[in-house]
Amino acid sequence: MRIRFWGVRGSIAAPGPETARYGGNTPCVEARADDGTLLIFDCGTGARKLGIALARGGPVRAHLFISHTHVDHIQGLPFFLPAFVPGSHLTVYGPAGIDRSFPSALGGQMDYAYFPVPMDQLPAQVEIVELGEGEFGIGSLRIRTQFMNHTAPTLGYRVTTGGGTLVYATDHEAHEGATWRPGHANETFDEADLLHAGDQRHAAFLRDADIVIHDSQYHAGDYPAKAGWGHSTIEYAVDMARVANAKRLVLFHHDPNRDDAGVDALARAARAQAGDMDVIAAAEGDEIVLWERASDDATEAEGPHAPRIQTRARILVADDDPAILQVLDTVLSGDGYQVITAVDGVMAVELARSDGFDLILLDVQMPRLDGLAAARQLRKEARLHDVPIVMLTARTSDRDIEAAFAEGVTDYITKPFAVAQMRARVRSWLSRSAEVHER
Numbered sequence: 067m068r069i070r071f072w073g074v075r076g077s078i079a080a081p082g083p084e085t086a087r088y089g090g091n092t093p094c095v096e097a098r099a100d101d102g103t104l105l106i107f108d109c110g111t112g113a114r115k116l117g118i119a120l121a122r123g124g125p126v127r128a129h130l131f132i133s134h135t136h137v138d139h140i141q142g143l144p145f146f147l148p149a150f151v152p153g154s155h156l157t158v159y160g161p162a163g164i165d166r167s168f169p170s171a172l173g174g175q176m177d178y179a180y181f182p183v184p185m186d187q188l189p190a191q192v193e194i195v196e197l198g199e200g201e202f203g204i205g206s207l208r209i210r211t212q213f214m215n216h217t218a219p220t221l222g223y224r225v226t227t228g229g230g231t232l233v234y235a236t237d238h239e240a241h242e243g244a245t246w247r248p249g250h251a252n253e254t255f256d257e258a259d260l261l262h263a264g265d266q267r268h269a270a271f272l273r274d275a276d277i278v279i280h281d282s283q284y285h286a287g288d289y290p291a292k293a294g295w296g297h298s299t300i301e302y303a304v305d306m307a308r309v310a311n312a313k314r315l316v317l318f319h320h321d322p323n324r325d326d327a328g329v330d331a332l333a334r335a336a337r338a339q340a341g342d343m344d345v346i347a348a349a350e351g352d353e354i355v356l357w358e359r360a361s362d363d364a365t366e367a368e369g370p371h372a373p374r375i376q377t378r379a380r381i382l383v384a385d386d387d388p389a390i391l392q393v394l395d396t397v398l399s400g401d402g403y404q405v406i407t408a409v410d411g412v413m414a415v416e417l418a419r420s421d422g423f424d425l426i427l428l429d430v431q432m433p434r435l436d437g438l439a440a441a442r443q444l445r446k447e448a449r450l451h452d453v454p455i456v457m458l459t460a461r462t463s464d465r466d467i468e469a470a471f472a473e474g475v476t477d478y479i480t481k482p483f484a485v486a487q488m489r490a491r492v493r494s495w496l497s498r499s500a501e502v503h504e505r
């Protein structure tokens with residue numbers, strides 16, 4: 067497997083002398099697998115030069131994995147030369163948005179108002195495949211996807227070949243609270259010691275990877291002002307990679323306002339914390355040869371599958387603050403869900419018992435019965451056993467978070483919350499639980 071970075075910058079392209087060494091193009095990573103399969107992760111402005119290099123060899127067969135349809139990850143697609151070469155065959159994978167399908171979110175940037183050639187009139191054969199969480203095969207490769215914690219539904223990609231494992235995990239933010247449970251011993255890296263179940267899932271996704279390309283837009287010092295923006299600190303990225311026992315971590319999605327010296331400093335700080343793990347900051351033009359061994363794995367025929375989601379998911383929202391109830395009702399109804407509200411824990415439990423729900427959002431501090439006690443009662447009901455229960459609360463101490471997961475809640479979001487991130491989290495859980503019910 068060989069990897070080459072064509073764009074490493076997050077959010078917006080940032081060309082100029084101050085970013086010349088690491089590069090100013092938005093995300094695009096080329097990976098050539100052992101069996102010759104061409105994989106491309108994201109299609110930011112870096113895809114333009116990659117496309118020119120590829121098209122020199124004639125028609126191109128490529129698999130493009132889009133993390134999400136925020137513009138920095140797709141804006142290079144209309145300028146990706148192989149799309150204009152007849153005989154090229156591109157398969158583009160990615161997650162649906164909340165209010166539109168992946169093909170429509172991806173093609174939207176090529177509407178007449180923005181670009182002269184619509185998506186469906188590209189000379190190349192372009193197949194668009196909508197993905198949720200799951201696993202599928204391409205030739206001898208295994209691809210696993212998992213939702214990240216971002217301000218839009220976003221997928222990470224884990225690619226395993228006969229030679230090793232690559233994980234691409236960008237546009238992801240640490241879940242609520244501290245990284246570690248209270249009382250965690252320094253310099254130990256056990257997945258079970260992570261405070262938030264979401265971070266445990268994330269570490270498991272990176273498990274034993276040979277290389278992890280990870281969002282690391284911030285450091286701990288600039289993070290407080292950027293909490294809820296959907297990006298990681300280097301400290302968090304290093305912790306997750308160490309918990310996962312990854313061999314190498316690549317810092318990625320550099321902040322557009324960080325100059326080369328700033329990225330150097332981030333990389334130094336990350337290395338100081340990384341122990342034996344190898345850490346580099348991704349730079350445009352860098353090539354990494356990971357392993358040469360060719361794979362002779364049996365090919366699995368099973369293809370990728372689209373995410374399943376209930377056509378009109380029913381969500382129960384319980385909060386004693388009418389203003390918050392109103393916001394949640396408006397936002398979630400706007401996303402197409404059927405929202406039923408409760409003003410205390412007793413009412414929430416009664417409603418949940420008498421009526422089926424696909425997801426339950428609970429405040430912690432409520433009259434009559436608090437959210438944790440309500441969650442405990444709901445988990446005793448056989449048919450509510452697998453329903454995602456998301457706590458949405460102003461109680462933010464690490465002990466509170468630990469206590470909530472001990473009661474069997476699925477996720478824990480603290481107030482004040484970023485609305486975009488809450489919407490993405492709700493969407494991800496609905497998609498996951500639809501998969502569970504399907505089996």
Ligand SMILES: [Zn+2]
Nearest residue numbers: 076077138237
């Ligand atoms: Zn981004």
Ligand SMILES: [Zn+2]
Nearest residue numbers: 134136216237
């Ligand atoms: Zn994004």
